[in-house]
Amino acid sequence: MRPLPRLDGHPPVVVVGIGADGWAGLAPASCAEIERAEVAVGSARQLALVPASVPVERVPWPSPMLEALAGLVERHAGRALVVLASGDPMLSGVGTTLTRLLGADRVRVLPAPSSVSLACARLGWAVEETQVVSLVGRALELLHPHVQPGRRLLVLGSDGDTPAQVAALLTARGYGQSRVTVLGGLGGPDESTHSGTAAAWDGPGPALAITALECRADPGTVPLPTTPGLPDEVYESDGQLTRSEVRVVALARLAPIPGQVLWDVGAGSGSIGVEWMRAHPTCRAVAIEASAERAGRIGRNAASLGVPALRVVQGRAPEVLFGLPDPDAVFIGGGLTTPGLFEACWVALPAGGRLVANAVTVESEAVLAGWFARVGGDLVRIGLQRAEPVGRFTGWKPAMPVTIWSVIKP
Structure with a gap:
């Protein structure tokens, strides 16, 4: 969507x-x-909804709307232009888009109660304690990180099929006992409410609806938090996987910050990039993997764990690094x-950027030792042992030690 030129001297878009x-x-x-x-x-x-007695030229949104928005505003520059939006235009609405295009000083927003406010009013939920997840034009899998025991969610969908899709996702995740309430036509004469459990949900909902969820885990369901260190078994892997305990340390050093970008170089199964993005909805990551088979596996892991926007680049580093969005942090796992x-x-890292690298071979450790001597940072070795059966008893089986180098670029 191209930016608009300045429209100084023209009335603001209302x-x-x-x-x-x-x-x-x-x-x-x-x-x-x-x-x-x-x-x-x-x-x-x-x-x-505007009375026929109001003498205003009515222009329906072109399709696709976003691509045509800049030209539409330019075409009517100099005229008193009103844009109609549903509820609060600044909640996943066109008000946000216009403000980004024109600047806040060129847009005047007069909000009505949002569907979120109306839904919380009907349900008796505190707005500030309710998570809102927009699936409008987005992948259903984005819901995954928010599905946690006891959480209340409001899901904004594109059409009447959203409630059934959400219920199916919850059931597949082991949250079939969750209460689903579909609120249609909020604030209008045809307002409706329909409730049930995710596992027993059937049929489409109203075209204009919001789906409210009270997440309840089925017996035996293991929660998947957004903190680092998901169980290894939730990943599809061929063995090239940063283990859970090591992953926790690496991500703590990488320090996921909202809005920042990670390069996961030699991504293997994609676990570092996945958990970086699960830390906050605005975190972005690029997984770089030479193997086409593993690259496909990373995409599947990202979708199943709720971060389908993880970008997967198949190719060999460093050649494929050029042209990628600048990183705020880099993890080198292979x-x-x-x-x-x-x-x-x-070179790609800015000042204050974080670099973390893992090594399990003598040759790779030598590389880390060289960089440690050159630019400093922190060099640690982690040794893990797991309890396993030894005949009728239990013994400790050691895993290969992992050397981790982490540094903040001055």
């Missing part, structure tokens, strides 16, 4: 939130803005002895 109760539910200031407008843009449903790899990663 974004008016309108609920299912239509014109009667609008505040006087919102009605006045629509009445004085020359052009009103919105969906056919929203435009139909290919440590590859010529030029460390240099490329180090």
Whole structure:
């Protein structure tokens, strides 16, 4: 979506939130803005809520909307333009998009109650204690990290099929006992409420609906928190997997920060990138893997664990690193002895960026020791032993020790 040029001297674009109760539910200031407008843009449903007596040119949203938005605003520059939106335009709405394009000083937003506020009012839930997950135009798998015992979720969907899809995901995850409430037409004359359990859910919901979830784990279901160190068995793997205990240490050193980008070089099964992104919805990661088979496996792990936006780049580093989004942190889990790899990663990092690398062979340890001597940082070795049967008794079986080098670029 291309940015708009400055439209100085023109009146601001007014974004008016309108609920299912239509014109009667609008505040006087919102009605006045629509009445004085020359052009009103919105969906056919929203435009139909404006009385025929209001002499405004009505322009339905083109399709696809986002791609056409810049041209639409430019075409009506200089005219009093009102954009109609559902509920609160700043909650996953067009108000946010227009503000990003034009700047906050060129957009005036008059919100109505959002579907989230209305749903919480009907359910008796505190808004600040309720997690909102938007699946509008997004992958259903984004719901996974939020499905935790006792959590209350409000899911925004694209159509009436969303409740059934959400219920199926919950059931497959071992949360079939979760209570599902579908609230349709909130605030309008046809408002409806339908409740049941995820496991017993059937049939589509209303086209305009929000799905409320009270997550309840079935007996025996193991929760998957968003903290690092998921059980190894939740990953599809051929053995190239950073083990849970080592993963915890590596991610603590990488320090996932909202909005930042990780390069996971030699990603194997993708566990570091997956858990970096699970730490916060705005964390982004690029998994670089030479093996096509493993690259496909990383994509499946990312989807099943709720981060389908993890970018997988199949190819050999350092060649494939050029042109990737600049990293804030880099993890090197494989290919440590590859010529030029460390240099490329180090140059790509900004000041304050974090680099973490794991080694299990003498040759790889030598590389880490060289960089440790050159730029400092922290060098540790982790040895793990697991209890396993030894005949009728139990003994300790050691795993290969892992050397971890971590450094913050000055």
